[in-house]
Amino acid sequence: MEIVNGKITNITPDTITIHAHYQNIERACLRKYKDVCIGLPDGRTITPAQRKKAYVLLTKISEWSGYTPIEVIKEITKLKFMINTETLDGKVFSLSDCDVTTAREYISFLIDFVIENNVPVGQPLIELCEDINKYVYACLMNKICAVCGKPAQLHHVERIGMGRNRNTINHLNMLVLPLCSWHHSECHNVSQYEFNDKYHLVPIKLTKEIGKKYNLSKKNLED
Template sequence: MHKLAKIHRFKHHEGQTLIYATIDELVSEDKFNQFRNANTGYLEVDIDFKDNRNISVEQRKKIYALLRDISRYNGHGVSRNKETLKNDYIVEKRIEPFSLSDTSVSNAREFISYLIELCFLYDIPFKNKGIHMTDDINRYLYLCLKFRKCAITGVPGEVHHIDTIGAGRDRRHVDHSQHRLVCLSREMHIKAHSMGWEEFAALHHIDGIRLTAEQVKGIKYK
């Protein structure tokens, strides 16, 4: 059962968020009971918050800059790439068609990440540094780890453990999800060790991320 609801207010209570919502139609008790969890007695729902904020000027600039990078690579015009890649993205995400003039902030952020991942996948160079192109820094840092691209320079890189593992430990048996990771080129990796992470991170405005166990598998790192 899928229904559109409106949340009127919420409050926090004992580490939880209580919400008060209405559905603009009558739903019978029998219908609710049909979907009630027999073990817990609760109705379990997925909440997808609709983003009513329009795409920002900065996001639009990033999208067109990425499209120009892709156009330099494949020789197609920006307009052609825009329509083709938008359609591919729509099909992959199973969403409704959208316009770059008024799509939501959230969708623009997802589309930027989609274009960045495409550039990584086909080794398409960025005219500007990738870290300046992203709208989702954690997603960008994850993609850098996945494709072994330096998060700062964009050249081939290697995984750097910000939180020291310890001498003599076998990395194959380390839970990497418990450590902050970042992908750095060999040159940057050496600088990070020589300067110390805090100074290096402040200089390059970057930090590492902790991955889930599934994401660790995704970057194929042992």
């Protein structure tokens, strides 16, 4: 694949117009170019709030690891993040001037690490997350409460009961949240909207992977 740089010259509701300077017409004809892949890098720079969140997480991981120097933790996690992402093309990024999207995805990566390794943070992770959907999914897959981090139960937004048997209905694509027993009870005592608004949560659709984590049967997860 040949990579060329271009400039966006116009944006409408349904079209992006790009001008790319290109001189090798012989190559273009030989290769019969027809389609292009367009990358749209974020032009915004990491915010102070994002930088603060990243360093809070890095500090807690440093303490959890036995006080490994934070700069070492930062470089290790950045390397692992770059290996696991396809958006950076191997380019090294800095928390001083990277773009907003890279910072957002790196913070989500750090939160996933914290959740998977049970790293104590001392505050609700939801206060540090940048991508609520990824955060809720990570909490679901690791069976921890999205509010407080304690062991979680599966909460169905479309509440089961009232004549519906949880052992026979299809749970696939139902909206769910991972909640501890205390927050699960709280949620059932208020409207779902009030609960979501209070804790800034967004339920996500139950997938087969999530269902298996909560020991739902194949009958409960039929397509």
